[in-house]
Amino acid sequence: MRLLTLDIIVCNEIKYMIENTPILEGEKLPSERELAEKLDVQRATVRTGLKILLQEGWICSRERSGYYVAPRRIEKNVYRISSTSQVVSDMGKQQHIKLLSIEKKEIGKDLFNKIKLPIGTKCFFIDRLRYVDDEIVSLEESLVPCDVAPTLMEKDLENRSFYSILEEDYLIDLDSSEQEIIVVESDEFLSKSLHVPVGEKLVKQQGLVLSIDGKPIEYSETYMIMNRFVYVNDDLTGKKS
Amino acid sequence: MDYRMPIYIQIRDAIVQKVNNKEYLPGEAIPSERKLAESYEVNRMTVKKAIDALVEEGYLFRVHGKGTFVQRKHRQRLAWGSDDASGISALFREQGVRRKDKVLVKGLTKAFNYLGSKLNLAKYEDVYVVHRLRYANDEPFGVEYCYMPFKFFEDADEHNFENVSIYNYMESKGHFPIKFEQRLIIIEADEKLAKQMGIHTNDPLYYFEYLGKDKDGNVVEYTESYIRCDKAVFTYEAKRI
Numbered sequence: 001m002r003l004l005t006l007d008i009i010v011c012n013e014i015k016y017m018i019e020n021t022p023i024l025e026g027e028k029l030p031s032e033r034e035l036a037e038k039l040d041v042q043r044a045t046v047r048t049g050l051k052i053l054l055q056e057g058w059i060c061s062r063e064r065s066g067y068y069v070a071p072r073r074i075e076k077n078v079y080r081i082s083s084t085s086q087v088v089s090d091m092g093k094q095q096h097i098k099l100l101s102i103e104k105k106e107i108g109k110d111l112f113n114k115i116k117l118p119i120g121t122k123c124f125f126i127d128r129l130r131y132v133d134d135e136i137v138s139l140e141e142s143l144v145p146c147d148v149a150p151t152l153m154e155k156d157l158e159n160r161s162f163y164s165i166l167e168e169d170y171l172i173d174l175d176s177s178e179q180e181i182i183v184v185e186s187d188e189f190l191s192k193s194l195h196v197p198v199g200e201k202l203v204k205q206q207g208l209v210l211s212i213d214g215k216p217i218e219y220s221e222t223y224m225i226m227n228r229f230v231y232v233n234d235d236l237t238g239k240k241s
Numbered sequence: 242m243d244y245r246m247p248i249y250i251q252i253r254d255a256i257v258q259k260v261n262n263k264e265y266l267p268g269e270a271i272p273s274e275r276k277l278a279e280s281y282e283v284n285r286m287t288v289k290k291a292i293d294a295l296v297e298e299g300y301l302f303r304v305h306g307k308g309t310f311v312q313r314k315h316r317q318r319l320a321w322g323s324d325d326a327s328g329i330s331a332l333f334r335e336q337g338v339r340r341k342d343k344v345l346v347k348g349l350t351k352a353f354n355y356l357g358s359k360l361n362l363a364k365y366e367d368v369y370v371v372h373r374l375r376y377a378n379d380e381p382f383g384v385e386y387c388y389m390p391f392k393f394f395e396d397a398d399e400h401n402f403e404n405v406s407i408y409n410y411m412e413s414k415g416h417f418p419i420k421f422e423q424r425l426i427i428i429e430a431d432e433k434l435a436k437q438m439g440i441h442t443n444d445p446l447y448y449f450e451y452l453g454k455d456k457d458g459n460v461v462e463y464t465e466s467y468i469r470c471d472k473a474v475f476t477y478e479a480k481r482i
Contacts, residue, residue, distance in 0.1 A: 004350045004370065012355035020358065055431050056448070073426070078321060081481040118243060163481075174481040180318075181477075183427055183445040183470045201445050203427050207476075231425040233321065233477075 006041055010049030013039055018058060018069050029059060029067040057227030073230040074132065081177050081209065083161040084130065084138075093132050097158045100127040100139075100193070104146060104153070115143055115208060115219040122146040128157065129193060138224040139193050148172065148217055166218075172211050179207030181231065190223055201226055252281055252291040260300060260311055270308040271301065321425070321477045341376040342403050345384075345437070349391060359452060359463040360390050367391035371402050374437055381438045383468040393461055407462075416461040418453025425449050425475070434467055445470040 014035070017023050029035070032050070036043045050067060053059045059067045075087055088095040103125045112119045126142045142162070144152060149170045157165070166172045186200045194202070203224040209217045244251075259265045271277075274292065278285040292309055295301045303309050350370050352362040360368065369391045375383045387407060389397065393416045400410055411417050429443040449466040 009353060009355075013353060016353075016355040016358055020354075052431065056428050057426070077479065078423075078425075078477045079479060081479045118246075176478055176480050178476060178478050181425070181427075181447075181475045201427070201429065226427050229426070231477075232423070233425075234422040 006045045007048035007052065010035070010039055010041055010046055011052040014049065014053055015058060023069050025069050025072050027069050028065075029069065031066060070227060071133065071135075074137065074228055075230055075232045076205075078231050078233040081163070081174060083163050085161045088132055094134070095130065095132045098129040098131065099157050100129060102126045102153055102157065107143070111143060111219070114206075115145070115216050117145060117216055124149070124152050126152075126157065132228070136194050136225070137228045138222055139190065140220060140222045142218055142220040144218050145216065148215070162218075172217060173213075174217060175210050175212040175214075177207050177209040179205050181205050183226075184223070186223075194223065194225065196225070203229060248283055249287050249290040249294070252277070252283070252288060253294050255281075256291065256295060257300060265311045267311050267313040270310050273308060318474050318476055321423075321475050341379070343374045343376070344401070344403055345372040345374055347371045347398065347402070356388055356463065360388060360460050362390055369394055369397045371397075371407065373402065377472065380472070381469075382472040383466060384434060384437050385467070386465040388463045389461060390459075393459065411455075411461060416455045416459065418461050419456055420454040421451050423449060423451040427470070428467075430467070438467075438469055440469060440471075447473065447475060 014029070023029060029050075030038065032043050032046045035046045039046070050059065054061060054067075057070055057073075060070045061067050072091065074084065074091065076084070077087070085095060085097070104122060105125055106120045107115065107117065107123050108119060111123075112121070115121075115123070117123075123146060124142075124144045126140075126144065128140045128142070129136055130138045130140060144166075146152075149155075149166060149172075152165075155165050155169065163174060167174060182204050183201050184204045186194065186196050186198055186202050188198055190196070190202065191198045191200070196202070203226055204221060205224065206219075206221040208219045211217050246254075256265070256271065259271075265271050272280070274285050274288045277288045281288070292301060296303060296309070299312055301309050302312055348370060349367050350356075351364070352360060352366045352368050353364055356362065356368050357364050357366065362368065367390075369389045371387045371389075373385045373387070374381055375385055389407075389411075391397070394411070394414055397410070402410070408417065426448050428446055428448045430438070430440055430446050432442050434446065435442045435444060447466075447468040447470060449464070449468070451462075451464050451466070452460055453462040453464070455461045
């Protein structure tokens with residue numbers, strides 16, 4: 001086996017062009033022939049390099065037209081609870097939230113363990129769809145105990161960030177959240193909501209947000225389109241081995 | 242936990258807590274039903290009911306004539322956070338997983354633009370590469386491509402990174418990474434990765450990219466790590482600040 005096969009080098013060099021912006025998001029990639037000339041490799045090598053980029057979601061293909069640089073991924077911060085809305089607007093992108101439903105229900109056996117409250121606790125069940133640049137990127141299902149935010153149903157859950165409503169309107173001191181990242185396959189409900197085929201892989205993030213006094217504030221399960229998000233942790237200090 | 246909860250649920254939760262706190266380790270037997278009944282001052286039937294629930298939930302399993310054991314988890318829960326910055330192997334080590342590495346390829350390559358931009362090297366500077374297949378409990382769980390600036394690690398090739406930890410080696414050269422920037426996305430395995438790890442093409446993988454800097458701010462590693470989603474669950478704890 002070669003150390004770095006040519007296709008990986010080609011793939012890396014195209015990543016470099018995308019990261020360092022000679023080619024911008026949404027723009028068309030040079031043709032296979034042009035890339036082969038530029039990088040001084042065979043066209044077949046370029047083709048396998050492009051396949052890796054497709055797999056990793058750097059580019060997307062449009063039939064009969066070629067390859068385009070995929071939209072930049074939305075960064076999810078791992079060390080700070082931050083509102084995705086803020087991140088999206090910092091990226092200079094448009095977003096909007098569509099409230100699919102909000103209901104008041106008692107929690108049952110499948111959820112009490114997750115939100116760590118007794119069965120029968122009244123909670124708001126909130127389903128929201130997130131659009132970035134008019135494309136659906138995620139479905140967010142949240143559970144908030146009614147006594148935490150009694151008048152949540154009257155709030156503008158489409159235009160205001162969820163955490164700022166909790167902090168500003170209900171004076172809740174959010175403290176920490178424990179989240180887990182897994183992969184699930186889209187069922188019929190998810191497929192319909194997110195406009196993806198049944199069985200498509202989705203990233204699922206689930207976890208509980210606690211207030212400073214340790215009260216459960218929100219349990220959420222978010223289903224994300226795989227190529228639209230990246231988890232970032234750039235504030236890490238390692239411990240001595 | 243509410244003290245008014247049924248006794249068997251409280252006992253069940255007490256056992257779960259001991260599993261989570263590693264008082265009862267995976268693969269180990271928990272105390273007998275008789276002993277548990279004695280120490281909690283309850284009827285043996287109550288203990289049995291708690292254990293039945295945990296067996297059903299997959300926390301414990303019974304071996305006839307031998308006792309009740311803590312399930313070995315197939316998916317390691319790996320906490321991605323500040324204390325665990327120094328690599329995946331440290332995470333597994335802490336959880337008592339038997340680990341093994343196999344070096345697939347190693348040697349020198351040129352940085353070119355992409356690795357150059359990651360490692361702060363000029364285009365034709367040398368990069369030392371180690372590709373490893375990583376095993377946990379005798380099964381491959383990931384593939385790791387580690388790139389190091391050759392100028393800091395000129396004798397890297399004399400070490401066998403199947404037995405020597407890369408971080409210990411880096412430390413011996415005075416370039417132990419203490420600060421990390423990490424990114425995580427989910428991708429589907431291509432044919433090559435699938436074959437290496439013994440999974441199917443398009444099975445999901447966690448794909449980590451990390452940059453490690455030493456105390457003087459030199460970038461000393463750029464690592465790409467692919468980890469099977471069926472072998473691990475990544476979790477993280479975020480703070481609101």
